[in-house]
Amino acid sequence: MLELDAFGAFSKLKTPFYYYDTALLRRxxxxxxxxxxxxxxxxxxxxxxxxxxxxxxxxxSRGFGADCVSGAEVLLADSCGVPAEKIFFAGVGKSDAEISDALRIGIGAFNCESLQEMEVIDDMAAGLGVKARVALRINPDVDAHTHRYITTGLSENKFGIYSHEFDRAIELLKTSERLEFVGLQFHIGSQITDIENVIRAECGKINGITEHFESRGLLVRSIDLGGGLGVDYEDPDGNPVPDFTAWFRTIGECLRRRPDQIVHVEPGRAMVAQCGTLVSRVLFVKCGKTRNFLVLDAGMNDLIRPALYGAYHKIENLSAYYERGSDVRDCAYDVVGPVCESSDVFGEHRILRRSYRGDLIAIRSAGAYGSAMSSRYNLRPPAPDVFSDEIVNFANL
Ligand SMILES: Cc1ncc(COP(=O)(O)O)c(C=O)c1O
Structure with missing residues (x-):
């Protein structure tokens, strides 16, 4: 159950909102x-x-850089104080305006995803009279054993430069006066839980590909293994901090690196998922013949992962737990949102304490790809972010 020192303040807030446990984020x-x-x-x-x-x-403040996938993210990272050399810009479709902004800032590297993109960056850097540091995003053809929508390292995927293009990419890097090669980047998918096997396979491929580039005269100064470390959606309280140790240890054991070679990772989900909770209220309890529905005031526009990927998020009734502790009867509910789509479902047949109109419901592990993927669909306003160390400031929302 979500630990709530701030339950009093919680119940005064307008729902839905994203609650972030700042202490867990910092930990x-x-x-x-x-x-x-x-x-x-x-x-x-x-x-x-x-x-x-x-x-x-x-x-x-802890010295981390930023992996960005749009011009707006690059500008945001810059405005939040990420040093330019620690901003990397990935993505299969960078627009001219985005490339131009990133060149002007002087970012650490463009993670190039196609030969054509390399040519465009080369031309634009020449036009601006600057050098562009580039890393090549390579598609390593490794199965991340995860959902097909969040697998990105298979050869038939749209991401990265394919192996049959390596020699042309090398030629371009050797002949360009504007492109400065910094290294290779990989990202095979997200929510990887089989760390040992998947990362071992990824490192094996990376070792071979790095050797290929170096044997053709390009010094690979940095190797970026991407993100992907998974989190425990079933038990966020049991495993609040993902297993970074196993991830780093496996990389340390399996990646062949020279002492002067920089090794990067780009975690997203594992850094923030567990500290975030989408907090909502029950609008209505509908009892059908075979199913009971809890209709929440949060919808798929606030958190789309269940509708998009069939993703699991733990759901808890905070009011039942903290206010009606003695009523411990359980009931099965389909927990749904108010959006006019039948896919607006957070969970089917969830066993929760008996729930009533007005109860506060917590949808856990929502810190990653929650508010970031939210939309204004049905003209619904965005759920605000509320941080535990600032909660009193929000009590009158
Ligand atoms: C290139 C790249 N790096 C890093 C990430 C972060 O992945 P995750 O949130 O799974 O750690 C992604 C996510 O899709 C990505 O596409």
Whole structure:
């Protein structure tokens, strides 16, 4: 159950809102910083997971860089104080305006995803009279054993440069006067839980590909393994901090690296998922012949992962637990939102304490790809972010 020192303040807030446990966020960040230092790994936070300025600044203060996938993310990272050389810009479709902004800022590297993109960056850098640092995003053809919508490292995927294009990419890098090659980047997918096997396979492929580039005269100064570390959606209280140690240790054991080679990772989900909760109220309890529905005031526009991926989020009735502790009868509910789509479902047949109109409901592990993927569908206003260390400021929302 979500621990709630602030339950009093909670019940005064207008729902839905995203609640972030700042202490857990900091504990996770401190742990990642310590473990990364132990294994000689550099961390770039994947801003796409949650683009709250407060969260980014927590990471900046621990020396993490930023992995960005749009021009707006690059500008946000810059404005939050991420040093330009620690901002990396990935994505299969960078627009001219986005490339131009990033060149002007002087970011650490463009993670190039196609030969054509390399040519465009080369031309634009020439036009601006600057150099562009580039890393090549390589598609390593490794199965991340995760949902097909969040697998990105298979050869038939749209992401990265394919192996049959390596020699042309190498030629371009050797002949360009504007492109400065910094290294190779990989990202095979998200919510990876089979760390040992998947990361071992990824490192095996990376070792071979790095050797290929170096044997053709390109020095691979940095190797970026992407993000992907999974979190425990079933038991957020049992496993609030994901297993960064196993991830870094496996990389340390399996990746062949020279002492002067920089090794990066770009975690998003694992940094922020467990500290976030979507808090909502029950609008109505509908009892059908075979199913009971809890209709919440949060919908798929606030948290789309269940509708998009069939993703599981633990759901808890906070009011039943904290206010009606003695009534412990359980009931099965389909927990749904108010949006006019039948896919607006947070969970089917969930066993919860008996629930009533007005109860506060917590949808856990929602810190990553929650508010970041939210929309205004049905003209619904965005759920605000509320941080535990600032909760009193929100009590009159
Ligand atoms: C290139 C890249 N790096 C990092 C990430 C972050 O992944 P995760 O949130 O699973 O750690 C993603 C997510 O899709 C990505 O596409």
């Amino acid at each position: 996770t960040a401190d742990f990642v910083a310590a473990e990364a230092a132990r294994y000689g790994i550099t961390v770039h936070y994947a801003v796409k997971a949650n683009s709250s300025g407060k969260i980014i600044r927590e990471f900046v």
